[in-house]
Amino acid sequence: MTFSEALNQICGRCKRPKGTCKACPVFTVVEDYDSEEHVEHQLALIRSIKYSRESSWYLGVIGGYPFQCKVAGEDSPFGIDEGRIIKLFVKSKPTDDQPGDKTVIAYERGWSCYPKDNHELLDVLDALFEYFQNHVDEEV
Numbered sequence: 764m765t766f767s768e769a770l771n772q773i774c775g776r777c778k779r780p781k782g783t784c785k786a787c788p789v790f791t792v793v794e795d796y797d798s799e800e801h802v803e804h805q806l807a808l809i810r811s812i813k814y815s816r817e818s819s820w821y822l823g824v825i826g827g828y829p830f831q832c833k834v835a836g837e838d839s840p841f842g843i844d845e846g847r848i849i850k851l852f853v854k855s856k857p858t859d860d861q862p863g864d865k866t867v868i869a870y871e872r873g874w875s876c877y878p879k880d881n882h883e884l885l886d887v888l889d890a891l892f893e894y895f896q897n898h899v900d901e902e903v
Contacts, residue, residue, distance in 0.1 A: 776855075782870040783818070796802065796900065804886065805886060805889060805890055805893075808825060808826050808886060808887060808890035809890045809893060811824075811825055811893050812825045812894055813825075813891070814822075814832075815828075817831050818833055819832075819835065819836075820832070821834060821899070822832050822868070823894065824889060825853075825887055825890060826887055827857075828853050828855070828856055828863075828867070828869075828884075828887055828891075829854045829857070829863060830851065830852065830853045830854070830891065831850070831852045832848060832850065832851050832852075832891065832895050833848070833849050833850035833851075833852070834847050834848055834849070834895050834899060835847045835849050841872050843870055843892060843896075844878050844892075846892070846896045847895065847896050848870070848881075848891075848892060848895050848896060849871075849903065850870065850871045851867070851868060851869070851870040851871075851873070851888075852866060852869050852870075852871075853866070853867050853868035853869075853884070853887060853888075853891070854866060855867050866882060867881075867884055868887070868888055
């Protein structure tokens with residue numbers, strides 16, 4: 764079985780058979796990604812998410828980027844793509860010289876800072892969306 768065939772049969776995130784996981788389509792449609800390496804990169808980003816929860820807010824780090832995310836219990840007309848994420852703020856990576864306090868992604872009932880030409884930040888955004896839209900309530 765090839766990588767593409769295997770990926771089309773199971774969810775890369777939760778390892779469940781396709782169709783039994785509410786989020787399978789994102790990581791089982793290989794054509795959405797440039798390469799196997801891109802799929803693995805996205806899965807590694809999702810696996811790197813570390814957070815604590817305060818009510819409906821999640822505070823954490825993904826791939827070195829600090830983030831805050833407010834997640835509704837169900838899809839909302841105010842959410843990203845009318846989904847569960849109603850607020851999202853991602854800061855720049857802290858370095859030895861800089862504290863990492865520049866906002867690089869911001870959504871609050873609309874985009875105030877969208878990383879349209881930054882592929883690394885777009886990957887971070889995709890991974891956060893996938894996780895908090897579809898997997899946050901699951902024990903993975």
